[in-house]
Amino acid sequence: MADNPQDLAIALSGARKCFGTTVAVRELSLEIRRGELFAFLGPNGAGKTTTIKMIVGLLRPNAGEVHVCGHNIASNGLAAKAQIAYVPDQPFLYERLTGREFLRFVAEMYNIPAEQRDQRLALLIRRLDIGEFLDQLTVSYSHGMKQKIVLAASLLHDPTVLVIDEPMVGLDPRTIREVKSLFIEHTRSGKTVFMSTHTLDIAEAVADRIGIIHRGDLITVGTLEELRARAKRERTLEEIFLQLTEESDA
Amino acid sequence: MPDDPVKISSRPLLGLLLRAKTRALWNRSRQAVNDAPLRISTAVVLIATIWMGLYFLFHAIFAQLQRTPLEATVAIPLVFNFFFIVMLTLLTFSNALIAYSALFEKDESAYLLTAPLTPLDVVTLKYLESLVLASWSLVVLGIPMMLAMAELADQRIFYVLFLAFFLAFIPIPGALGLLIAWVAARFVPRGVARDLAIALGVFLTVFVLWGMRTLQLGDSATEQWLMSFYARMSFIESAFLPNNWVATGIDHAIHNNFAEALLYLGVTLANAFFLSWLAVHVVSRYFHKALDRVSAGRGADQYQAGRASGGAAGLLFVYLPLRLRLIAAKDLRTFLRDPLQWSQLAILFGLLFLYLTNMPTLRQQFDALLVWAEIIPFLNLCAISLILATFTCRFVYPLISLEGHNLWLIGLLPMSRTRILRAKLAFAMTVTLTGAITAMALAAFKLQLDWVWTIIHLVVVGAICFGLCGFAVGIGARLPLFEEQKVARIANSLGGTTNLLASLALVAVVLTAIGFAIWRSKIQRGDGVPDTVTLAICAAAVWFSTEAGLCAMRMGAKHFEQIEV
Numbered sequence: 001m002a003d004n005p006q007d008l009a010i011a012l013s014g015a016r017k018c019f020g021t022t023v024a025v026r027e028l029s030l031e032i033r034r035g036e037l038f039a040f041l042g043p044n045g046a047g048k049t050t051t052i053k054m055i056v057g058l059l060r061p062n063a064g065e066v067h068v069c070g071h072n073i074a075s076n077g078l079a080a081k082a083q084i085a086y087v088p089d090q091p092f093l094y095e096r097l098t099g100r101e102f103l104r105f106v107a108e109m110y111n112i113p114a115e116q117r118d119q120r121l122a123l124l125i126r127r128l129d130i131g132e133f134l135d136q137l138t139v140s141y142s143h144g145m146k147q148k149i150v151l152a153a154s155l156l157h158d159p160t161v162l163v164i165d166e167p168m169v170g171l172d173p174r175t176i177r178e179v180k181s182l183f184i185e186h187t188r189s190g191k192t193v194f195m196s197t198h199t200l201d202i203a204e205a206v207a208d209r210i211g212i213i214h215r216g217d218l219i220t221v222g223t224l225e226e227l228r229a230r231a232k233r234e235r236t237l238e239e240i241f242l243q244l245t246e247e248s249d250a
Numbered sequence: 251m252p253d254d255p256v257k258i259s260s261r262p263l264l265g266l267l268l269r270a271k272t273r274a275l276w277n278r279s280r281q282a283v284n285d286a287p288l289r290i291s292t293a294v295v296l297i298a299t300i301w302m303g304l305y306f307l308f309h310a311i312f313a314q315l316q317r318t319p320l321e322a323t324v325a326i327p328l329v330f331n332f333f334f335i336v337m338l339t340l341l342t343f344s345n346a347l348i349a350y351s352a353l354f355e356k357d358e359s360a361y362l363l364t365a366p367l368t369p370l371d372v373v374t375l376k377y378l379e380s381l382v383l384a385s386w387s388l389v390v391l392g393i394p395m396m397l398a399m400a401e402l403a404d405q406r407i408f409y410v411l412f413l414a415f416f417l418a419f420i421p422i423p424g425a426l427g428l429l430i431a432w433v434a435a436r437f438v439p440r441g442v443a444r445d446l447a448i449a450l451g452v453f454l455t456v457f458v459l460w461g462m463r464t465l466q467l468g469d470s471a472t473e474q475w476l477m478s479f480y481a482r483m484s485f486i487e488s489a490f491l492p493n494n495w496v497a498t499g500i501d502h503a504i505h506n507n508f509a510e511a512l513l514y515l516g517v518t519l520a521n522a523f524f525l526s527w528l529a530v531h532v533v534s535r536y537f538h539k540a541l542d543r544v545s546a547g548r549g550a551d552q553y554q555a556g557r558a559s560g561g562a563a564g565l566l567f568v569y570l571p572l573r574l575r576l577i578a579a580k581d582l583r584t585f586l587r588d589p590l591q592w593s594q595l596a597i598l599f600g601l602l603f604l605y606l607t608n609m610p611t612l613r614q615q616f617d618a619l620l621v622w623a624e625i626i627p628f629l630n631l632c633a634i635s636l637i638l639a640t641f642t643c644r645f646v647y648p649l650i651s652l653e654g655h656n657l658w659l660i661g662l663l664p665m666s667r668t669r670i671l672r673a674k675l676a677f678a679m680t681v682t683l684t685g686a687i688t689a690m691a692l693a694a695f696k697l698q699l700d701w702v703w704t705i706i707h708l709v710v711v712g713a714i715c716f717g718l719c720g721f722a723v724g725i726g727a728r729l730p731l732f733e734e735q736k737v738a739r740i741a742n743s744l745g746g747t748t749n750l751l752a753s754l755a756l757v758a759v760v761l762t763a764i765g766f767a768i769w770r771s772k773i774q775r776g777d778g779v780p781d782t783v784t785l786a787i788c789a790a791a792v793w794f795s796t797e798a799g800l801c802a803m804r805m806g807a808k809h810f811e812q813i814e815v
Contacts, residue, residue: 019546056364059545060538078368086364092357096274096281105270109263109365137277 009034009161009192010055014064017050024050026216027064032194032209034160037187039207040196041241047216048196049089052165055194056086069160082110085154089165091146095139099130099149102138103156110157117156124152127178144170151179155186162186163194168202180206204237212241214248263367267375289747297390304394312402327501328483333395334493335486337388338423344384345427346434352376353537354435354544363541373428373534377526381424392416403504411503411511415496418518422492425525432533435540492518566680570673573665577673578680581649585681591645591737598637599685606630606692628768630693631707632761634686635714639753646678646722647749648740650810654732668807671723675803678719686711702780706788710764713795717756720799725749727806730813756798763791 010032017025025047032038042048053059054066057073057080066073071080093102107117125131128148138146147170154162162183168176183193184206197203203210204224211221220230224237231240283290315325353359353376362372396416400408487494499514533540566582567575585591650671663670690711694704729745740746767787771780780788 058360058363058541060542078366081364082366084364088357088360090357092361094270094274094358096278097270098277101270101273101277105266106365108266109367137281 007033008067009036009069010194011067012051012054012064013067015051015054015061015066016063017047017054017059018062023216025054025061025213028213028216028218029064030211030218030221032192034192035187035190036208037183037193037206038195039203039210040194040213041198041200041203041210042196042213043245046213048213049165051213052086052163052194052196056084056163057081083160085157085159085162087147087150087154087162087164087167089169091143091150093138093141093146093149096137098137099134099141099145102149103134103153106153107156112157120156120158121152124155127182128152128175129178142170144172144175147171148175151182155182159191161192161194165196167195167197168199176202200237200241210237212244214245217248219248220244264371264374267362267367267371268378271375271379286744289744300390301394304391305398308395308398309401312398316402324480326504327487327497328480330497330500331486331493332483333392334419334496335491337392337419338491338493341384341388341420341423342426342430345380345424346430347427348380348383349376349428350431350434352379353431353533354541368534369537370530370534373537374530377424377428377530377533380427381420384424384427385420388416388420399500399504407508408503411508411515412500414515415499415518418515418522419492419496421522421526422518425522425529428529428533432529432536432540435544436536437543492521495521566684567676570676573663574669574673574676577670578677581674581677582681584652585645588737594644595641595681595685598640599689602633602637602689603692605633606689606696625768627693627697627699627703627707628761628765630690630697631711631764634689634693634711635718635757635761638682638686638715638718639750639757641682642678642718642722643746643750643753644741645737646674646682646719647726647746648737649674649678650723650726650806651730651732651734651740651743651745652737654730655735657732667810667813671727671803671807671810674723674726675719678723679715682719683712683715686715706764706780706785709792710760710788710795713792714757714760717760717795717799718753721752721756721802722749724799724802724804724806725752727810727813728802752802756795760791760795763787763794767791 008031010030012028012030015025015028016023028047028051040048040051050059054061055068055073057066057077060074068080069083071077071083073080093099094105097105103121104117107121112120125134128151130145130148130152133141133145134149138149141149147167151167154164167179167183171179180202183195187193187208195203195207207224209221209223210227212219212227220227222230227237227240227244228235231243235243311329312326315329353373359372359376362375363369393416396412397409400412487497495514495518499511499518502508502510502514564579567578570578653670687708690707691704693699694707699707725745725748729743729748731740731743731745734740734743764787767780767784770787771777771784775781
């Protein structure tokens with residue numbers, strides 16, 4: 001728990017989401033601090049994407065509240081969304097714009113001054129190695145190329161909270177390493193990264209804290225060491241994940 | 251204290267979005283011109299031809315109606331009234347479907363909702379988009395009509411005035427469509443697109459039934475029929491309907507009453523602005539609730555549909571070997587789960603069956619003209635063939651391309667790729683032949699066609715079915731578009747255009763031969779009994795269609811066996 005509520009980047013309090021009679025997320029309370037890299041894990045259909053969609057304002061909880069940087073996402077969505085960047089599991093790009101046109105569109109949307117935009121863009125082009133295809137229409141991109149452009153777009157306005165659903169899918173090893181570095185740098189500058197993933201070794205390597213959701217319930221939250229302590233053995237994150245989800249099933 | 255948001259709420263973000271959309275459209279057009287100049291030129295020439303044809307048609311109609319003052323006074327406003335009420339209906343449904351898809355199904359709206367935009371921005375953008383996408387039909391049909399009227403009225407101001415009436419009218423069905431889409435999303439939790447399609451189908455059925463009943467009042471040449479017809483049509487002249495504001499305004503303009511014309515233009519504009527404001531604000535205010543409702547509805551309905559389509563597949567493809575049956579059943583399920591696909595087929599065949607069930611009355615009107623009475627069965631054959639060509643080009647041709655992402659599975663099945671094509675052909679033939687043979691048999695029964703000609707028509711329609719399906723599957727395998735997953739885009743590709751042209755050529759050749767055989771037997775010789783030469787012509791047409799389908803299948807299979815994906 002954070003000592004000071006103003007330190008919270010994301011706060012879910014009793015957030016519940018139902019789809020008809022199915023409860024996708026059950027009374028979820030979770031606090032993510034500023035400067036934290038949080039990994040959100042869970043089996044398929046556990047409620048990860050539903051939680052993320054509640055955080056970014058795409059879905060409204062049936063009960064409870066979601067705050068981002070102190071703003072209630074339901075009642076003050078515009079202010080909250082101005083602090084967020086979201087990378088979905090299926091990257092969206094305007095197919096008939098080039099990568100550069102898309103990035104400039106995003107920069108203008110977030111009101112980034114031209115000079116700052118060009119500096120950020122130059123940095124991201126170099127780090128993510130997107131210069132070669134940046135002036136092609138995005139309709140011709142592979143999944144990995146799209147993912148790189150969407151990641152660049154999300155980092156372009158230096159968001160206070162970066163929410164990412166499966167960030168590494170389709171990326172080559174060099175880019176994965178670069179993205180991990182970018183995330184770590186982002187959190188060191190006081191920003192927050194909320195990452196949902198199935199790639200446990202990446203979560204193990206970079207996450208400050210890890211949360212595991214299973215069948216809509218948050219079954220555990222903590223640092224890797226705390227999770228190990230709860231599992232009562234020195235184990236890898238994969239083993240902890242399997243043990244805790246199986247225990248939850250039982 | 252919460253963080254201060256970036257100062258964005260007061261910025262003209264809608265303008266930024268529209269600029270991005272315009273840029274994307276420009277890129278798309280430039281790419282189309284660079285990649286397929288011939289196709290674009292052909293499309294431009296065809297559109298210009300259609301426009302000119304419509305212009306001369308409307309010019310002739312209005313010139314005829316203006317010959318006497320009485321006809322001009324009564325008929326011209328009625329023509330405009332009828333035109334705009336049909337447009338109001340069609341555009342409302344068209345806007346509803348487009349707005350529903352854009353707001354609740356496409357990834358773009360989810361992306362925009364996570365950006366620093368208000369739901370009002372997103373809904374306004376999607377509303378404007380649906381207006382443009384849905385209203386092109388009004389432009390294609392309406393502008394030649396308006397130009398013809400302006401030309402006859404011989405007043406240059408009409409061009410500006412008519413354009414203003416068009417622009418003022420378009421937002422009204424747009425706003426109604428947006429509200430319908432939102433109501434469907436907000437209050438109908440499951441399978442909304444399917445429900446909308448069913449509603450559209452039911453509405454069109456009722457509309458066509460009403461239209462046919464209106465036309466079937468007896469002898470169309472009598473004054474009584476004309477009076478009854480006007481009486482039945484009088485409801486469209488209600489002062490509360492937008493079509494009447496536009497039609498009355500245009501009528502005033504034609505008669506040089508510009509003040510009244512401007513008044514009606516003002517009424518139309520004021521209502522268009524008010525409805526747009528109302529629709530956009532209501533939908534954006536409650537947008538998230540509708541989005542939640544749509545998200546909650548996905549899944550359960552598919553399961554029920556899966557059981558139903560599984561049963562249908564078992565019955566329809568019982569004659570196929572197991573593996574082919576599995577592929578055909580998969581295609582049937584895919585088809586039945588896409589309302590936009592099956593609803594179009596349902597509407598096409600629905601209209602055809604409505605026409606066929608009402609045919610005896612129509613025939614009574616044509617009985618005085620022996621030639622028409624003999625020709626009606628042939629015209630039915632033409633209508634069925636053209637519907638089949640439309641269906642195979644739009645839905646059968648893309649079947650192979652749609653397998654592009656699944657070729658790792660389909661291509662590795664322990665069976666030759668040629669057999670996969672045969673499964674596609676079997677699926678297409680089963681669906682099309684069932685509809686076509688039923689329609690043709692119904693037509694023959696209603697017209698009391700003698701048994702020899704009934705058999706000839708049924709065999710010919712079967713052969714055309716085979717030829718068209720063979721073309722669609724064969725060309726689909728020869729010129730696939732594996733990188734695309736959208737049916738409409740696949741159908742509009744080079745391969746799709748080739749298939750369309752080849753299908754139309756096939757239909758033209760076969761129907762010309764059959765038309766000649768009918769003319770020779772029923773008109774030239776007069777006895778209506780097909781002699782050896784007539785039968786030989788029909789047999790040749792059947793052989794040609796079948797062989798053309800087989801050739802296309804062989805060509806497609808040869809390429810498909812070697813294709814590397």
